Amino acid sequence: MKGLPVLSLLLWLCSVYFVGIYLFVSGFLLVRLEVNRTSGCGDVLQPGQEPADFCRVQPRFRRVVLLVIDALQLDFARFDPGNTAPRPYENKLPVLEETVSSRPAHSRLYPFRADPPTTTMQRIKGFTTGSLPTFVDVGNNFASSAILEDNLIHQFVQTGKRVVFMGDDTWESLFPKKFHRSLPFPSFNVKDLHTVDNGILQHLYNTMVGDDWEVLVAHFLGVDHCGHRFGPDHPAMAEKLTQMDGVIRSVIDRLQNDTLLVVMGDHGMTDTGDHGGESQKETDAAVFFYSPFPLFAGPLSQSEPDVVPQTDLVPTLALLLGVPIPYSSVGQVLLPLFPPHGQTEGAVGGLSQLEALWINAKQVNRFLETYSTMAKDIPPESLSQLKDTFSQLSSEYLTTIRGGPSPSPELATSLQAYLTSVRDTCRATWAQFNPFKMAAGLAILTLACLICFILSELSFALNGENRSGLKAQVAVALTAGLCVAVCQLYTRGYIEVLWCVAAAAFSSELLFLWRARQSGVCAVAKNGSIAPKCATWLTPRRLLAPPLLVLLLRCASLLSDSYVVAEGRVVTFLVFSLALYIPVHLNWDSLLLPPSHDPLKPAGLLPSPALSPSTVRKESSTLLSCLGLLIGSLYLSLSFHSCREEQGSCQPSPFLSPLSRLQDSQLKNLHYILSVVSLGLCTYLLRCCLRHYGNLNSSGGTVFTARCILPLLSVCLGLHWAVSATPEDTFRNLTELISLAQLALPRAAFCLLGLGLFLIWLDPLTVFVKTRAEYSARGPSLPPPRYRASTGISPQAELHHLIPQIYQRMRRSLDDGELSGGSEAESRPAVEAYGLGTVYSAPLLLFCGLLGIGLLLLHPEGMALSFLLLLLEMAALLHIHASSTNLKGLQGTFSGGYNVPWTPIVLWSLAATQFFHATGHLPTFPSIQWGAAFVGFPDGHTGTTLPASLVTLNTFAAHILFAVGCPLLLFWPLVCEIRGSRGGRAFGEGGEDAVMEMRLRENPQQFSSALLQLATRYLFIHGAQVFASVCAAAILRRHLMVWKVFAPKLMFEASGFVVSSVFLLVGVTLVARVDVAVGRWFKRLIPDASR
């Protein structure tokens, strides 16, 4: 086998996939760094003047009532008296317009523009931090959703204001333990229009009358839920809005003079009642200010803003209430709410317009400076421009303050312009989907999936021709990348590496497709046997074969949030269906049962001697019992699932909590014993399998690993569990020992694991050769070798022809339990080789097993049971595949080389997803098992790489195991082959011998193309799933659940793909490594065996 071309082709495919995923994700997931600094009262915001405590200044308002009406679209708040036939959502909030027209100095109604993503959580973050929250705010801890950035609530609490909150419980998770009093109500059930609102109304008025608060936040959800359920154009919406109208009226009646009322929507809604995207209907909400005390200079004037961006609420509220503006706010104060310069004496207190603007500009500048030292995503030229503007403005302001001429109105205008340009710069960087990147990523992924499919269908035709192709592809890719780079440099002056890489990937894909077309045509022209293959590989009949149909269903299920929520069960259902399909399909082809004696059968089709009914029956019963095992482990694995918050009545598996948390000591012991027993069973089964095929006889590195390291690792693991489960107060005198053991045992396990993997890599052969001088000459005599080195044939040819004969000789001697003799036996020692038949699969199996036990270390103890089930399911899948191949082979319908059909591969990869769930994982960020980072490092880490990789290994354990073990699918039918079942294709004279994996050595060409096909099929299946979740994220950008379900799913699917493909490459590389080692071994063996 030539491993290098296969590997490089796979590497190219994977990197193309990675580029596509990265491109899409960088356009879809907006990333921003969080600045973890907070503003304080001591910040000197007015240089030269009163360096005293900023918070002591008498503020304009003492208290504020913040009524958030979720999804209060601008159209809902407007009132048009001329509209005689209002739609259900029109003219239902007359109170706002009435107040504005009757008391213009007291109130204002503005359009209130949100920044995408317009989902409630992101918006609450937005109008409390004053920043532009993105999906991934780096710096936030994924485990909880609490806001760690500086924000209004934090500032209120810091300056001693009491915040009372009632309504949507999202606030409670965003600001845990911040509220003086809090009445959260569940927000999840979208069908429920009234619980939250009625809950608020029960308490709102009482609270307002009381005097134990300075800030009152009430978040109503009814309008939003009504929109999601019925859409805006529905009588229920009219009812809900009328209710809100009443609420606002009652609140206005109860307001006191020192209190400001803000009524606002966090975002709007589309005509279907959804939100999340960036269309105007979604972003435009309404905001309404009211104060019983005159607040505005006069009626609405021309100079006032048309639209208020949502970020502007933060500095405005902060300065009106006399608290520092949160550190990372990029909003600007709403000028109409502040008195013009020189008129401050008339007001109760507070700042003038110019002062407010100055404080605001200073804070924004400080944030920009801090941010630009941390992250480099803001373009440098605009940064320097902003800096210049600010220094110019600040000198101008300072001269004004120091008794210069009275401030010009232009100063205020240019300060405003400065603040606006900062916000626009930030928004351009953070808060916009990049549709070009998304489309480009989607295109590259589509082509990559297509290429995978073509390659997997035509690998036999293409593998031979693609040797030189890869070089051309790389060359074209480099050229295209360079071209784009030069173009960018020429037109824009700097290079965006992403686009260069994208161009490279895209051009190489196109070249590949073109070449595939060409060579496909060539193959048809050259070889008639390939012609039907090329012609039929894309017909709907083939594409709708059940395994691909199951894959299609799986991909379609990723487009629905309900199915993503229920993913664990959906995948199990699909695996179960596809597993049942195997025997049904075999029976349909009459292959499951031995053929009945049929006199009408044409005489030419005499069954071969191998086709005895008992053999068939044996294989069928193997198949059915393995199917039973598979179904049993599938069913049991359902009990290890964890729960999403969307699944209401769901209990997470009791095995998921670590033993140390269990209180009942008997239960603890039971769990411990169960875990240790299943761990021991795993180890024992692995060793049994290896011993059965004679792989434990030699003395190489792999055998050493299997014999010593594997059991030692299990013992380490068992001890580690015991130590970590001991309650802290029992063995007081042993505390130091226990803490030492907690440190040492897992680290020892890691070292053993590394050593074992290294040894397998170093010396993968598990063949034990025994040479004996005496033998009994029984058994059939072998023909003498027909080729001798002396006949002038090249060494390669000699090698090629001699291997099978030697192999058969060994095999025979192995089978008979003693030596085989031949006519020339006297002249040459006979050879026995144990474990040659499983020379490829044994190291791979051991590698998988070691990795599995290593990954188990990172899981809670109870997961040992789940890992045992995983091992059993793997074995069952392999045996089912082997038996069905054998059944097909036995009855003569076997065709093609060693290619693995779609069904087992789809099952294999779905099982990876299924065990992702059955090891207690979920595609949500809160469900990540952070405890894995502290295994062996109980005191935490200094860097981030090590804990991140430990958590990744924990999360994608199932993906890793199934990807590494993927080549086993190719080997197992050969390992389990029945003698003579492949007689027709077997090597020349000794056809009826079981040659097992040595067949692959005999046909290196077929071996490499089968391996390539297997790997590309596996990649295709995972790639198609990534493609589906990418599509889901792109299409459902505005879905209610996009940030809760689809975006996390995309992240997990993409990372799972990356991990799977990397470990698939590891598996394939290991196979290539074994192949090289086997080649060397034969070379060493031939000289003394053939002469």
Place this chain on the structure above:
Amino acid sequence: MWDHEIRAMASTHAIIAASVFMVTVLPAVFVPGFSVYGTHLLWLYLVSGVVTAVSVAVFWLLGITPPTKKHSLGYKLSRLFRSCLYFFLSCLFFHTVVVLYGAPLIESALETFSLAVLLTSLTTLRCLCVLGPNVQAWIRVFSRHGAMSVWDTCLQITVACTMVGAWLGAFPIPLDWDRPWQVWPVSCSLGAIIGFLTGLVAAPAWIHYHRKHLTYKCK
């Protein structure tokens, strides 16, 4: 060649379909409070019972059932007993399969078992009628060249349609639409019955259009 057999099959199927239709419509009209969703289990058992009764009667009248070699009463009785046993075992089998597919184990065991009874009366019962209590023959029929008469082909089609219908019926369950037909096991039993009715229509039609290509070995 088989024109009259196809005609017999079509009329048989028409009778079965009509009885299913009647048992759905008549109680809904005359019995207050009866509805397919509301009193689902009742409707389910009514359908199973009617399909069982009508199939047994029709197939017995037509004489499709393989002739018994012996005519002794004891033999007939033992055949009857075996048929009943197989019916019950098949209910248990379907129950197990449905539970393994993910149905709750204890919570709604009655609903699951009712679905199993329905599936049995739509599939196993037909096998019993056409092939007799002979599992070997059942397994043989469901292979590509296993059909030995028009009725066997018809059996293949209806059973496959019913199974696929019930399988598809599980798809809407996870969706969060809160419709009455998403409640377990309404969608699955509806799917099974719709699949069964489709099979009843499809089988004679398919056989009619493929009658040129169908060849059977003699029995």
